[in-house]
Amino acid sequence: MRVLPTLWLAATALATNFNQPVLWEDLADLDIFRVNDTFYYSASTMHYSPGAPILHSYDLVNWEFIGHSVPNLGWGNIYNLDGGQAYVKGIWASTLRYRKSNGMWYWIGCIQFSKTYVFTSPSATGPWTQSGVINTCYYDCSLLIDDDDTMYVAYGGTQISVAQLSSDGLSQVKTQQVFSSSFSIEGSRFYKRNGQYYILNDQPANAEYVLKSNSPWGPYTQKQLLNNIATPISGGGIPHQGGIVDTPNGDWYYMAFVDSYPGGRVPVLAPITWGSDGFPVITTVNGGWGTSYPYPLTPHTLSSPTGKDTFQGTSLGPQWEWNHNPDPNYYSVNNGLTLKTAKVTNDLYAARNTLTHRILGPQSYATIQLTINNMKPGDRSGLAMLRDSSAYVAVINNSGTLRVSMVQGLTMDSNWNTASTGNEVAGVNLPSGTSTIWLRASADIHPGSGRTAVFYYSTDGTTFHSIGSSYVLNNAWNFFMGYRYAIFNYATSSLGGSVVVNSFDMESGSP
Structure with a gap:
């Protein structure tokens, strides 16, 4: 050398x-x-x-x-x-x-x-x-x-x-x-x-x-x-x-x-x-x-990986990828992203139309704004740290009562089949009539063990409350793909509900 x-x-x-x-x-x-x-x-x-x-x-x-x-x-x-x-x-x-x-x-x-x-x-x-x-x-x-x-x-x-x-x-x-x-x-x-x-x-x-x-x-x-x-x-x-x-x-x-x-x-x-x-x-x-x-050549800056995406126009930007193929009948982009429930399941790993975004390292946080007044009983919509071991913050419609929940313990086995669908570690019921909520995940992806993600929610977009405990990220290589931010909406009872993702904002550092 x-x-x-x-x-x-x-x-x-x-x-x-x-x-x-x-x-x-x-x-x-x-x-x-x-x-x-x-x-x-x-x-x-x-x-x-x-x-x-x-x-x-x-x-x-x-x-x-x-x-x-x-x-x-x-x-x-x-x-x-x-x-x-x-x-x-x-x-x-x-x-x-x-x-x-x-x-x-x-x-x-x-x-x-x-x-x-x-x-x-x-x-x-x-x-x-x-x-x-x-x-x-x-x-x-x-x-x-x-x-x-x-x-x-x-x-x-x-x-x-x-x-x-x-x-x-x-x-x-x-x-x-x-x-x-x-x-x-x-x-x-x-x-x-x-x-x-x-x-x-x-x-x-x-x-x-x-x-x-x-x-x-x-x-x-x-x-x-x-x-x-x-x-x-x-x-x-x-x-x-x-x-x-x-x-x-x-x-x-x-x-x-x-x-x-x-x-x-x-x-x-x-x-x-x-x-x-x-x-x-x-x-x-x-x-x-x-x-x-x-620098190999004169620096030439391009669009920043950070910032807010408000889903303008009628198609997703090239930075977005779905978890498996999406069903186009159950989502639309039109100055906002509408996610209709596309599958009845209790398993995030099996849910259709989960939209993912690469995490910016070594530390960043992502915030989504959701309109949630068309969620049906049993629906779950939120923001996940998605990998073979996962956790998320979500709004859950419990028989008409909206609840913010932090869920962890979602895991796969060695064949990447679901081993556990996770369990709630913390939750709070939202005030009646709540129609908009902000959900946030903050991720430390410095290489190594013991790195964590923290979840938050807000009802006004200004004051954020942490929910649950810090989630320890899995740093094994076997899944190959690293963690991603993932936006999801799925039904556990019946189809027909939907949410609107008004924005996704990723910023470097910690909130």
């Missing part, structure tokens, strides 16, 4: 620096690339819908959601929470690229170790359409569009393969294994530079390797890029996986992610150089991944 000399550090200290992570949100299995002066970022989403979010940036540091590559998870009823569930299934590490020759965007991903799906669009912002299905699973795949416009996909775990796609990119011409590792590797990212082909792979979850060849079909030489490098996020894991990208100026950067549970996996960025052997070298600070580096 290349170590920054003291003089270089002193000289660049005067420049504008960025701090890690570049965006403290759960955006794992990233694929990153550049089209002209714009950088694009794609991530995994598993059971959340729409899937495979797309972000863009002009400086590699400031990012903004612009859309999703997969508008609907159309792989069976379980993705609709019908006859089962699809937790931790769906979209894993996948790939996104722009093809200049036809002006089309391509997303490719394998679903449930079975088939690979190809979605295309004339624009990064959509509309996206499923255009092809390939009967080979391109596990942890990466698309490379070569100089002659041939499309290749690198994929696999430990045994790495390369497939050549048809001229339209929608089917497979051939595939062959190009490298067999003596240890576990995955997370392929495929590049070409100066006539050489590179495949980046990670050894979960503490090392990164690079394969290099003068042909897409090999033979490939393997070299370690990093191993147990000091993390730039206190308490977080080791940077790994991710991909490399160049700037219009010809500088190269490596964007990896860091396991930072309970919040998820967050992106970190470091400059790289190229050694005399043609392999990339990370620019380190004191032997580790720097907590700060000079």
Whole structure:
């Protein structure tokens, strides 16, 4: 690894620096690339819908959601929470690229170790359409569009393969294994530079390797890029996986992610150089991944991840994702979000139309304003800290009496089926005639154990009362996705009720 000399550090200290992570949100299995002066970022989403979010940036540091590559998870009823569930299934590490020759965007991903799906669009912002299905699973795949416009996909775990796609990119011409590792590797990212082909792979979850060849079909030489490098996020894991990208100026950067549970996996960025052997070298600070580096380019700020969403217009913004596919017959956006009860259940994990938002780390709080005068007896509507162990604050219609309740102890088993629907730990009846309420969750997602969330409610939007005890967040990695803020409304008795979410406001820090 290349170590920054003291003089270089002193000289660049005067420049504008960025701090890690570049965006403290759960955006794992990233694929990153550049089209002209714009950088694009794609991530995994598993059971959340729409899937495979797309972000863009002009400086590699400031990012903004612009859309999703997969508008609907159309792989069976379980993705609709019908006859089962699809937790931790769906979209894993996948790939996104722009093809200049036809002006089309391509997303490719394998679903449930079975088939690979190809979605295309004339624009990064959509509309996206499923255009092809390939009967080979391109596990942890990466698309490379070569100089002659041939499309290749690198994929696999430990045994790495390369497939050549048809001229339209929608089917497979051939595939062959190009490298067999003596240890576990995955997370392929495929590049070409100066006539050489590179495949980046990670050894979960503490090392990164690079394969290099003068042909897409090999033979490939393997070299370690990093191993147990000091993390730039206190308490977080080791940077790994991710991909490399160049700037219009010809500088190269490596964007990896860091396991930072309970919040998820967050992106970190470091400059790289190229050694005399043609392999990339990370620019380190004191032997580790720097907590700060000079901006790659002139800073270009975009919309802030914080602030208030009042659900203007008739569609949700690209920062929102549903827990599994929603039922469009039971929600609407029209200067406010109306959530009709879509399913009779006593289980939040089985409820339809739960809307989620990534939590901004390391600490933030979210507040929703609800109009609740159309709730029916048995209805529950509120704001959750959603993961395989969950808690929430909700308004409950108890036979006509509205009650604010803090519920915790919602858990899943190792197959992600519901083990417990939770229990009320505190509650208070609302005054008769209450029609509007504000609910709030404050979350500390610094990496590590013992991090907590606290819930609040208000009847005037100004004075907030804490309810229940601090909820200890689960920081195990096994669920992969980190905690999210989740807005829900479901029936336990009969359908017909609804609430209006007038606003969602997320702010950094604590209230």
